[in-house]
Amino acid sequence: MLQQTPVVRVQPVWEEWLRRWPEPSDLAREPAGEAVRAWGRLGYPRRALRLHAAAGAICADHGGNVPGTYAELLELPGVGSYTAAAVAAFAFGRRETVVDTNIRRVHARLFSGAALPSPALTAAEMRLAAESLPAGPGPSVRWNAAVMELGALVCTARSPKCRECPVSASCAWLAAGEPPPTYTPKGQSWHGTDRQVRGAVMAVLREAESPVAAELFRQPATDLGFEPAGIGIPLAALHRLNPAPEQLERALAGLLGDGLAELHPAGFRLPA
DNA sequence: GATCCGTGGAA
DNA sequence: TTTCCAAGGAT
Incomplete structure (x- = not known):
């Protein structure tokens, strides 16, 4: 989550x-x-x-x-290198190299003098994180938690609280005069995207207590001459987006392909 | 390596 | 109002 x-x-x-x-x-x-x-x-x-x-x-x-080991955790669906390391460390007390977005940012500033970490996690970053990890299970777990919290609460992405930072004296980024990011992170677009339509469809399916006829997605309920029980609000939100028919079909097909929805004779529903 | 995948609070 | 971005993972 x-x-x-x-x-x-x-x-x-x-x-x-x-x-x-x-x-x-x-x-x-x-x-x-x-x-x-x-x-x-x-x-x-x-x-x-x-x-x-x-x-x-x-x-x-x-x-x-x-399971409590990194390798076993990594085999589980939805568990990648970060989650496997975090669970092994924080739930099972193991010495693991935990690298999340907060830790990446702290390392970028403290050690590398950069305002922000690179867009993608690099092997060099993992090596740096592994080298900075204290020996012994207990200290390593506390280190991981401490660096993560430092990034989440003090060394934040925007307007870091350097005056409150316990390691500001040894920060390479501060020493370099707080240089700006060398690249501009391009945020994910949202309005008008397939992703927004998928989200709106999912909101309908979550509220629906029975399969939702395809026509309800493709045509405003007012045009159908009746009020669909329980899903009027999310359905209205979907139609307010006014997705192109092709875009709506793409969203529905995508949800089916991902297993987030299934096609019942009576319409779309969450997987039963 | 590049893309895609949601949501909502804060700046 | 728009933009940013948050304990990433799968393909």
Whole structure:
């Protein structure tokens, strides 16, 4: 849930999730669509699908217990190098090189003198992170947590709080006179994109308690002469986007291809 | 390596 | 209002 999503937004969803599914086996028993529904508006709903799949893999391959080594974790759906290292370190106390966006930024400034890390994680960065990691499980776990928190709370992307930074005296970026970023990160476009249409369709499917006829996506409900039960608001939001027919078809096909939706005789629905 | 994949709060 | 960007991963 924390992948590309701030802690404050994750926390309430995470608490409800663990109340409902305290063990991997509890989640694995559910249809994938229930995981997607409970995911709510966290974004990137494929993560919900993969978390559900990971629960299944944990039950099938690990007796229902989350594995504790980097290599085993990395095999799970939706778990990449960052998540595998973070879980092994923070949940199992192992010495792992954890590199998230916060740690990358701290290292870029403190060690390399750059305002921002490069767009993609490099081998040199991993080497630098591995070299700076203290020896011993306990110190390494605390180091990972400390550098991550420093990046999240003090060494922030915009307007870092250098006056509050405990290592400002040894910061290469400050010493260099706070040079600006050498590249301009281009943000993801959103308005008018397929991604926005996918999001609007998913909002409808999450609210729907029965399959949604394809015509409801393709044509405003007012033109159909009736009010669809329960999904009027997200459906109106979708039609307000006024996606081109081709774009809507692309979004629906994409969701089907990703397994986020399935086509029932009565219409589209979350995977049951 | 480049792209794609959501969402909403803050600047 | 627009832009930025947040505990990334898969293809």
